[in-house]
Amino acid sequence: MKRWSIRPISWRAVWLALVVAAAFVVGLFWHQDDPALPPAASAQSTGLHFLGPxxxxxxxxxxxxxxxxxxxxxxxxxxxxxxxxxxxxxxxHASRPAAQHPDQLYPNQPVRESNPMRVDGGDSDPGVLVQTAQSRVYLAAGETVTLSLRAVDAHGAALPLVVTRALAQGMGTTGSRPAPRVTLAFSQDDADYWRATFAPHAGALAGFHGTIRSEVRFAAAGRAGVVLFDVIYSPELPAVWAGAPREAIGADAIEFTLPLDVRLAGRYVVSGRIDDALGRPFALASFNELLGQGMQSVALHVHGKLLHDADPAPPLPLVLRDVEGYLLRENADPDRLLLARREGAVLVSRTLSLAGVPDHVWQSEERSRYLAEYAKDRAAARERLAAFDPAATLPPLACSESGLVQ
Known part of the structure; x- marks a missing residue:
């Protein structure tokens, strides 16, 4: 089962992956003809002499x-x-094109799966497919999850199914006391789905923190089967959204500011999705900072250069939607306390024109330092090739910075 989460981005890991990919591409080039050789290079220039066959x-x-x-x-x-x-x-880092994060654009969509029916004894029946869905994986205090299942044959036709038992239990660590169990009430709807709504805060699992597993046993096609649903539950809200969001044009971005009443100080990780004027995902804005107790602000930015690079598409007005976040608990399991999610549209920008929105490439001390080091590496490589073969053709130094919004 997939678990959707918000995680801080490791930019060094991103660049390591890019360099490894580049090295692979270069390795392929090495097995091709040497572009440094003149087009008229003969067999003798490559070190091969043919004596007969x-x-x-x-x-x-x-x-x-x-x-x-x-x-x-x-x-x-x-x-x-x-x-x-x-x-x-x-x-x-905190304002990226939506296309770079397709897995994070719709965090509130149900998780759907279709698998061969799992029967008692660990075997499976490929003739019966069990279609399952759950409305979410991560649950903050006070939130609920809807679970559903039905059985179909290989052609997609519904098969009779009856839920015989459904229990939810917290998955404790080794050596910990067993968590309480609660019974889930499933009922059948007109679409042959069996559904149940699970509210951990309303029962014996209200104080449990971690993975809660629901084991649903059923009968279908004359055999007994079982399916499992997992959710990650936070019993405590570390902070509460505390007011209407605001919009402003900053030094280099359009800023969406969300007031937050922080109960537990620490590092908060928040993300929001930005749609353009046509309702298409445009950007992913994130926040990753330390916050103290009391009234604080979470600022989500849409970088001005990102907006200008979208021209001639109509990026404005922007819609901030589906904001979610958590307090990171380092060296702890579970590693987070969830904030209540803000589903759907949170704020529609008043900005309707790019006039006044800054249009310049982002700069930082880290970016300048890395570019300087990469430039040294590039210069050294070119000098080594030129010293070895003064006649070698060197590629141009210019880089294209266009096309990243797509």
Whole structure:
């Protein structure tokens, strides 16, 4: 079962993945013809001499060719690394194009699965598919989840199904006392689904913190089956949304500010989805900062450059929707206390024009430092190739910074 969550982004991990991917691409190039060689290069220049049908290697020439290819590959790799970082960091970490995070755009959609019926003894019946759905995975204090299931045959036709028992129990750690069990009341609707609404806060599991597993036993196609549903429950609200959100144009972005009454101080991670004027996901805005107790503010930004790069699409007005977050509990299990989610539209921007919205690439000390180091690597690679082969053709230094909104 998929679990949707908001996690702080590890940017060093992102760039490590980019560099590894680039190295793979460069490795492929190394097995192709050396672009540093002139087009008219003959077989002799590659170290191969043909005496009749049998090729004879020239060790010295072959080593030189291999070295040239390695140096040319290093030039391509360092150029790719520099340009990729330059392009990807034109917007800040906390304001990213929606296309870069497709898995986080609709956090409140039900989780649906279809699997062969699991029967007693651990086997499965491929002739019966059990379709399940749950409205959410993460539950803050006071929230509920709807669970449903039905059985169909291989052609999608509904099969008779009867829920015989449904119990929910907290999954404790090894050695901990068993958590209470609660019974879930399933009933059948007109679409052959059996549904139940589970509210942990309203029963014996109100104080449990962690994974709650619901085991639903049923009978279908003459056999007994079982399906499991997991939710992650937080019994305590670490902070409460405390007022109407506000909008303003800042130094480099449109800012959405949400007042928050913080009960437990610590690091809060919040994210919100931004739709454009046509209702399409446009950006993912995030917040990851330490907050003290009392009235605080969560600021979600849509970077001005991101808006301008969308032209001629109509990005304005913007709609902030589906805001969710948590208090991060480091070195603890579970590692978070959830905030109450704010579903649907939270704020529609008053800004209807890009006039006055800043249009410049994001800058930071970290970005400048990384670009300087990548530029040194690129320059060193080019110098090594030029020293080895002064006639080698070097690629242009210019990078294109366009096209990142798509």
């Amino acid at each position: 049998v090729p004879v290697m020239n060790p010295a020439g072959d080593d030189r060719t291999m070295r040239r290819r390695q140096l040319a590959g290093q030039v391509r790799l360092t150029q790719h690394t520099y340009c990729s970082y330059l392009q990807h960091t034109r917007y800040p």
